[in-house]
Structures are given as structure tokens and as C-alpha cells.
Amino acid sequence: MKLVTQSFEDGKFNLKSNKHEYKDVITLHDQANDGDTYDFSPLRGDREVKLDWNGEIKAYAANDNQKLVLKGEWVLPYDLEDRNNDSGRTKKVQYILELSLNSSSKAVSGKLTVENTVLSHRLRLALNTGIESKFVHAQIQGGFRNTENLPINDNWNDEFVEKPVNIYIFDKSVGIQDNERGLYFLAKGEKEYEKIGNSVFITLMATTGELGKPNLIWRPGRASGDTTSVGHTMTPTPMAQELGKNVFEFGLEAFDSKDLNDANIAHSVYEWLSPSVSYQMQKYNLFVNRLDNKIWDIEFPDNLPEITENESWLNLDLPCEVSAIYPAYSVKDHYVLRLSNMSDKDVAVDQLKDQGYIQTNALEDNIEQSFIIEPYSMATFIKQID
Known part of the structure; x- marks a missing residue:
């Protein structure tokens, strides 16, 4: 049986699965996005910065369910021109991070809510595995693949029109493993990753306000087409700034050597993503929303056959x-x-x-x-x- 615990100490989230412990397991990182709605591109003179887990932490427990809730805020530069300016404008960005554990799942379920108030930036979550490996093990449709960072020459533009970068696409899960263990990020919509050291950086959002922006660092020249001709004009895209509430859901799961294979990882992700249909505690008016309410008209005829046992239309027990x-x-x-x-x-x-x-x-x-x-x-x- 897998024993999983989570903790928050000295501003760091830690995860322990059986005998393996993962320190500072998730961190957030922010960077300017000088690209457009086609492509991310870094801003000259800017660098990615780690955001502190600050604010108030609370722990909740009920039966076999546990939850850590952290509420805080970051102060970030408002726009691109404020990024390299010590006296530039800033905005407060509030966030809520929830990490949940329950007996029905081996994975930690995470939910990050960000009230985005700043422009043109990329927010990434880093899964810090502490596992030495040159490969990232990424799920794709129908299988898995190992990716590794390839060298990029300083004179890359002698060979390529666009700068090659070690950013890859995955589907549902991505992580790092060795012969003894593996730590994986489970995704609900996240699709892009990059390996930095022993960490996997997952893109949460990359906001921008322009379409067809020319001459980016990673896309020099006519980066998004010929913006000087009819049909490829620069177009404002204010909704692509993703201002307001943004919610990111994800999971974290550690595997020991005896469980560390592609089939188990895929099955675990499948179970984690499968919806659980059941009655839950709801903040409804318990009088109006009673299951046996007699006030409203009966929704179904009273001559329906009585169900005396569980019925199943399709029941498959397959190794896939x-x-x-x-x-x-x-x-x-x-x-x-x-x-x-x-x-x-x-x-x-x-x-x-x-x-x-x-x-x-x-x-x-x-x-x-x-x-x-x-x-x-x-x-x-x-x-x-x-």
C-alpha cells in the first residue's frame, strides 16, 4: 500500500511517498512574454524569477480527506516596459493554492487559482523531482516518449530561421524517473514542458495583447508573417491577456520501482482524470433542494419498475x-x-x-x-x- 503525505514547511511544499521524499516539490516561476498569440518569446534583459509561497496556510481534515490551502499574493511588474525598470509600475496578483489527498486516489490533487492583473507574462509551475536523469518521460497519445535537451549553438541563426528551443508537448502526464522511483505531473489541460536541471517546468499561461508581432528574439524578422502586407496586419488581442480569474488543476504522483512502468502510469492518470459521480456536500437550501421534496411536481411517472439490484450495461476487466x-x-x-x-x-x-x-x-x-x-x-x- 502506498503511503503518501504532504507538508508545508519554511515556505516549501514537500511530498513523501513511502520511503522517498521530495523537497520543495512545486514552485512557480514568472517571466515577461515579449511574444504574440502565436509564440512565446523572452524579453531582452529579462529573466525568469521564482515566486515565493507567501501568505496564510491552513490545513483541513475530514475522515480520509486532507487539504492544504495557501492564500497569498505576489507583486509583479504590470507590463513589458516595467520589467527592466526598478521604478516601473507593479500590481498585486492574488492566488490560492489547494493541495488535496484522499483515500481513493494515490495522487495529490492540486488547484491553483490566480487573479491575473498584469500583462504579457508567462507563468510556469516547476515539478522539482530531485531525480538525476537526462531524460524527461512524457506521455503522448497512445504511448510515451523520452526527450532530452539538445545543444543549441550560439550561431543558431546561421542554420535556422527560428531559434530551436528544448520545449516539448505532452498529453496527460510528464515526469522524471530512474531505476528506483519516478515523480509525475498529471495534467488537466496543461500541454507544454521544459526540462531545467532535475525539474520539469509546466506552462500554465503565456499572456499577450498582440497578434502578428514582428522581430521577436526567438522568431526574428517577420516572426508571425509579413505584418506589412494586407492579410497579415498586427491585431490587438486584449482577451489573450487572460486578465481576471484563472484556474489550473493538476495532480502529483510518485511511483516506486515496483510500480514504475508505462502501463501503471497511464492507468493511474486515467483513474485520476475519471470523474467521480456521487452525492456531495452542497451549500444548497436544504428545504428547496431536498431529494424527496414534495413541493414541486413529480418529475418521473410513478409506475417506473423497481430496481432491486445494481445493473451494469458494460463491465470490462481488461489489461488496457x-x-x-x-x-x-x-x-x-x-x-x-x-x-x-x-x-x-x-x-x-x-x-x-x-x-x-x-x-x-x-x-x-x-x-x-x-x-x-x-x-x-x-x-x-x-x-x-x-
């Missing part, structure tokens, strides 16, 4: 993930079941054959009935609707 279920497009009265094998070994799903499934390709055409899903692959099956 369900990628999609939907009505078949070309075969009448059938539905499609698409499965994803996120492991590095073949997976047999012979039980589907016994249940009346037919293996097809993505176009719902019959193919060889192997009922084998190859490593990091998907397979499609159809079945008549009972």
Missing part, C-alpha cells in the same frame, strides 16, 4: 485502457469499443471474442481477428447493441 465508446458509423445497431495499450508488451483481449466482439480497423472494416493489441497501439472492436 478504454480510449472511446460510441455508436458505429457504418454498421447499424452496433457500437465501437476502442482500446489503448500503453505498455511495451503485447496485450491479449481474447475475452472480447467470447463476448461477441469483432475486431475492425478505425474505419469499421473487418480485419484479421487476432484480438492482440501491440505495444503502444490502439485496437478497435465492434459489437451489436443488445
Whole structure:
């Protein structure tokens, strides 16, 4: 059984999973964004700065649920011209960070709420793993890949029109691992990462107020097209400044060596992202919103059949993930079941054959009935609707 604890000490969040401890596990970093709505680009003379976890911390516990809530604020330069100016304008940016643990999940669930009041900046969360590795292990659609930082020559513009950077895209999870452990960031919408030292920097927001801005550091010359011709004019994009409330949800999960494989990571992320449908405590008027309220008209007829036991339309116990279920497009009265094998070994799903499934390709055409899903692959099956 995995034992997970979280703590906040001396302005740092720490995470412990069994025998492994991760100090200062998440930090936030801010930097000017001199790019446009196409591309991030740094501001000349500016650098990324670490933001302190300040403010008031509170801890809550109820049954098997625990939560740390930190409320604070940062003071940040208001706009690009204020970034390299000691007397430049500043604004207060309020934030709330919530980190939750419960018995039904092995992951720490995080929620960061930022009341953005400043312009043209990039905010990133760093997952500080403390694990020595030159690779980042990133989930992509249908599998995983290892990425590493490649050297960038100072005279890169002799070969490239745009500066090559070691920023990559991921899907659902990204982390660093070695032979003994791994620490992963679980995403709800975040897609971009960069490895710096033993940390993975996840982009939360990169705001800007312009489209078609020319001559960026990373995109020199006509960075976003020819802005001098009709059809490629510079366009203000004030909504891309993302002013106001911004909410970022994420998870953190540590894996020991016995659980550290692609299939387990993918399954853990799948479970974390799956919605939990149940009754919850709600701040409703308990009289008006009673489940047995007699004031309003009855919503359903009173002759519905009585359900005396749990009923299930589809129950699958398979060594892979369900990628999609939907009505078949070309075969009448059938539905499609698409499965994803996120492991590095073949997976047999012979039980589907016994249940009346037919293996097809993505176009719902019959193919060889192997009922084998190859490593990091998907397979499609159809079945008549009972």
C-alpha cells in the first residue's frame, strides 16, 4: 500500500511517498512574454524569477480527506516596459493554492487559482523531482516518449530561421524517473514542458495583447508573417491577456520501482482524470433542494419498475485502457469499443471474442481477428447493441 503525505514547511511544499521524499516539490516561476498569440518569446534583459509561497496556510481534515490551502499574493511588474525598470509600475496578483489527498486516489490533487492583473507574462509551475536523469518521460497519445535537451549553438541563426528551443508537448502526464522511483505531473489541460536541471517546468499561461508581432528574439524578422502586407496586419488581442480569474488543476504522483512502468502510469492518470459521480456536500437550501421534496411536481411517472439490484450495461476487466465508446458509423445497431495499450508488451483481449466482439480497423472494416493489441497501439472492436 502506498503511503503518501504532504507538508508545508519554511515556505516549501514537500511530498513523501513511502520511503522517498521530495523537497520543495512545486514552485512557480514568472517571466515577461515579449511574444504574440502565436509564440512565446523572452524579453531582452529579462529573466525568469521564482515566486515565493507567501501568505496564510491552513490545513483541513475530514475522515480520509486532507487539504492544504495557501492564500497569498505576489507583486509583479504590470507590463513589458516595467520589467527592466526598478521604478516601473507593479500590481498585486492574488492566488490560492489547494493541495488535496484522499483515500481513493494515490495522487495529490492540486488547484491553483490566480487573479491575473498584469500583462504579457508567462507563468510556469516547476515539478522539482530531485531525480538525476537526462531524460524527461512524457506521455503522448497512445504511448510515451523520452526527450532530452539538445545543444543549441550560439550561431543558431546561421542554420535556422527560428531559434530551436528544448520545449516539448505532452498529453496527460510528464515526469522524471530512474531505476528506483519516478515523480509525475498529471495534467488537466496543461500541454507544454521544459526540462531545467532535475525539474520539469509546466506552462500554465503565456499572456499577450498582440497578434502578428514582428522581430521577436526567438522568431526574428517577420516572426508571425509579413505584418506589412494586407492579410497579415498586427491585431490587438486584449482577451489573450487572460486578465481576471484563472484556474489550473493538476495532480502529483510518485511511483516506486515496483510500480514504475508505462502501463501503471497511464492507468493511474486515467483513474485520476475519471470523474467521480456521487452525492456531495452542497451549500444548497436544504428545504428547496431536498431529494424527496414534495413541493414541486413529480418529475418521473410513478409506475417506473423497481430496481432491486445494481445493473451494469458494460463491465470490462481488461489489461488496457478504454480510449472511446460510441455508436458505429457504418454498421447499424452496433457500437465501437476502442482500446489503448500503453505498455511495451503485447496485450491479449481474447475475452472480447467470447463476448461477441469483432475486431475492425478505425474505419469499421473487418480485419484479421487476432484480438492482440501491440505495444503502444490502439485496437478497435465492434459489437451489436443488445
